[in-house]
Amino acid sequence: MSSKKKPAPAKAKDRAGQIDKLRAEIEEHNYRYHVLDDPFISDSRYDGLIRVLEKLESEHPEFITANSPTQRVGAAPLGRFESIDHRVPMLSLNNAFSSQEVAEFDRRCREGTGRESISYVAEPKIDGLAVSLTYEHGQLTRAATRGDGRTGEDVTLNVRSISSVPLQLRSDDVPLVLNVRGEVFMPVAGFQMLNEQQNARDEKLYVNPRNAAAGSLRQLDSNVCAQRRLSFFSYAVGIWEGSDSPATQIQMLERLREFGLPINPLAREVDGLNACLEYYREVLALRDALDYEIDGVVYKVSSVDDQQALGSVSRAPRWAMAHKFPAEEEITVVKAIEIQVGRTGALTPVARLDSVFVGGVTVSNATLHNASEIERLDVRKGDTVVIRRAGDVIPEVVSVVFDQRPRGTRRFIFPTECPVCGSGVSADEGGVIRRCDGGLVCSAQLKESIKHFSSRLAMDIEGLGAKLVEQLVDRGRVKTPADLFSLSATEFAALERMGRKSAENLIASLETSRRTTLARFLFALGIPQVGEATAQTLAQHFGALERLMPATVESLETVADVGPVVAREIRRFFDQPHNQRVIEALRRHGVNWPEEAPTVVPDGVFAGKTVVITGTLPNLSRDQARRWLIEQGAKVSGSVSSRTDFVIAGTDPGSKYDKAVSLGIEVIEEHEMKALAGKVTD
Numbered sequence: 001m002s003s004k005k006k007p008a009p010a011k012a013k014d015r016a017g018q019i020d021k022l023r024a025e026i027e028e029h030n031y032r033y034h035v036l037d038d039p040f041i042s043d044s045r046y047d048g049l050i051r052v053l054e055k056l057e058s059e060h061p062e063f064i065t066a067n068s069p070t071q072r073v074g075a076a077p078l079g080r081f082e083s084i085d086h087r088v089p090m091l092s093l094n095n096a097f098s099s100q101e102v103a104e105f106d107r108r109c110r111e112g113t114g115r116e117s118i119s120y121v122a123e124p125k126i127d128g129l130a131v132s133l134t135y136e137h138g139q140l141t142r143a144a145t146r147g148d149g150r151t152g153e154d155v156t157l158n159v160r161s162i163s164s165v166p167l168q169l170r171s172d173d174v175p176l177v178l179n180v181r182g183e184v185f186m187p188v189a190g191f192q193m194l195n196e197q198q199n200a201r202d203e204k205l206y207v208n209p210r211n212a213a214a215g216s217l218r219q220l221d222s223n224v225c226a227q228r229r230l231s232f233f234s235y236a237v238g239i240w241e242g243s244d245s246p247a248t249q250i251q252m253l254e255r256l257r258e259f260g261l262p263i264n265p266l267a268r269e270v271d272g273l274n275a276c277l278e279y280y281r282e283v284l285a286l287r288d289a290l291d292y293e294i295d296g297v298v299y300k301v302s303s304v305d306d307q308q309a310l311g312s313v314s315r316a317p318r319w320a321m322a323h324k325f326p327a328e329e330e331i332t333v334v335k336a337i338e339i340q341v342g343r344t345g346a347l348t349p350v351a352r353l354d355s356v357f358v359g360g361v362t363v364s365n366a367t368l369h370n371a372s373e374i375e376r377l378d379v380r381k382g383d384t385v386v387i388r389r390a391g392d393v394i395p396e397v398v399s400v401v402f403d404q405r406p407r408g409t410r411r412f413i414f415p416t417e418c419p420v421c422g423s424g425v426s427a428d429e430g431g432v433i434r435r436c437d438g439g440l441v442c443s444a445q446l447k448e449s450i451k452h453f454s455s456r457l458a459m460d461i462e463g464l465g466a467k468l469v470e471q472l473v474d475r476g477r478v479k480t481p482a483d484l485f486s487l488s489a490t491e492f493a494a495l496e497r498m499g500r501k502s503a504e505n506l507i508a509s510l511e512t513s514r515r516t517t518l519a520r521f522l523f524a525l526g527i528p529q530v531g532e533a534t535a536q537t538l539a540q541h542f543g544a545l546e547r548l549m550p551a552t553v554e555s556l557e558t559v560a561d562v563g564p565v566v567a568r569e570i571r572r573f574f575d576q577p578h579n580q581r582v583i584e585a586l587r588r589h590g591v592n593w594p595e596e597a598p599t600v601v602p603d604g605v606f607a608g609k610t611v612v613i614t615g616t617l618p619n620l621s622r623d624q625a626r627r628w629l630i631e632q633g634a635k636v637s638g639s640v641s642s643r644t645d646f647v648i649a650g651t652d653p654g655s656k657y658d659k660a661v662s663l664g665i666e667v668i669e670e671h672e673m674k675a676l677a678g679k680v681t682d
């Protein structure tokens, strides 16, 4: 009998061993993913391993440990956060806003240490929240917010739910007590996802990733925080007890990395002032391509002895400095809200602002997008607002500073008539965009249509600038694009800023532009939703305008990339007698293009692929390369995203190149592009 029972403890021991092995395996994958950025298995395989561990632990609850990878979430919500005193205060940083201020910092560091040149560690300044993590015997025991630097809040349960924070350190040779400081942040993708969810649930949107990270870390229910996809980078040590601590900042980062703590991959040693400034420029160029927000870089004297020699003043160390990037958000006052009428009649509200310097440029207008956005923001004339300009994007109003709203402001009332021509305004199907019903009767729409018609990628009428178009429309000389071809040199010469010579040149370029291609002509017509690429596809598909104009919505939908919305817009455009008359008039004025047989859609390497061009190519101009790619069936896009298939890079490729590399997108040169086109995919 007793001999029969014997195998049981051995079996339990096996199970314990199996559980330990599985935990070690999971931790290894976690480390590869978060610290080395070199995952070995897919997310779903990882989730599978976690599920196996959960099952084993549920069968053997006696083997569950506090820091098992299954124990990150699940605790009951807290009533409030407890206070925690920081044994070593959490310092803040002094800021530099110019190279000059950095030069002064470097001079002070050299004078304070007696060195000729200083070795610094430079790293991005993450726009998140500082936290302090305490590991005892390698186990995470406490996590606290910075608070006022002396006392913070106990956010241990929430921090445990952050998958890049190790619950136990990796190395056997860890300090008895290690207190690490770092930044908790929300990656931009996680922020966008969160706001989409908040929107769908009709809940408050977060203003930026930093606020979202702060809001998440302050959730009393750690299960909510666990949903928020926060992340973490370590950058400093508060306490290192029980073994020798590293002598330099860079060695310290190396050790933290060995312990399994994530370190920012851009952190590196830089020697002397110039290397610091070069690092700043490099990281600034990368800023928009990073998937987390940063607001500058930080320089830290690397030698710990030198740090001690320099010491701290008030609450910031003298051995470190934050070099801030130009703010992407600024505060200013709305002087007026005006409505702009676009080419397709869309009414776009624009805030006229007291000029501010933001995102590296002076901004005096910001878009308010549409009527519902104004309503959501409740922005009014006289309001103080936060505006944002990141990278090349159009500046926008982010929020109103309600505390500073002056008395007597009034809600903005969206016009029910076009402010330019007085025609009625109707909402589109989604109800978001309102449009002037005036069509080309509206001078604003007419001006924009003519500018579009004559633009480089459309009819390419050289010398017909915006100012001329405005005069021609205001004087009633041009009522449709076809009227351009009936003007004489004398009439052009009578306009402001025009001489006899430029008038003659303009006539000559009108003459040249008459001979065009079907694709350019279709694009020039300004059919809503038909951009350059769609125009090209339509031209290729139908080969002749006579075949395209009568096409039904159903047959239009068979064209690559033309969905029901675009098909309906095309049909509606050609159904309008007014548009038919303009097309006839243009042909009468001699606008022509070579007729071509309808072609089949290309099936080469670039067919259906999204391609971005960056930098200067050796042989082709940007436009030439674009057209060539479109002919190959590619969609040419202006910005790199995860949906980009190829980036064609020339010299001085800039941030698009960096982003492509960071996203692992195939980057090729012009000659490779040409070579690839010879090949056909299977």
Ligand code: IVH
Pocket (backbone or CB within 6 Å): 091, 092, 093, 123, 124, 125, 126, 127, 128, 129, 130, 146, 183, 235, 236, 298, 317, 320, 322
């Ligand atoms: S070092 C003694 N490094 O910036 C040095 N701080 O303005 C203490 N921060 O409270 C900070 N990224 O929240 C350091 N790479 C980085 C940082 C960083 C962001 C934050 C941190 C700190 C604030 C100071």
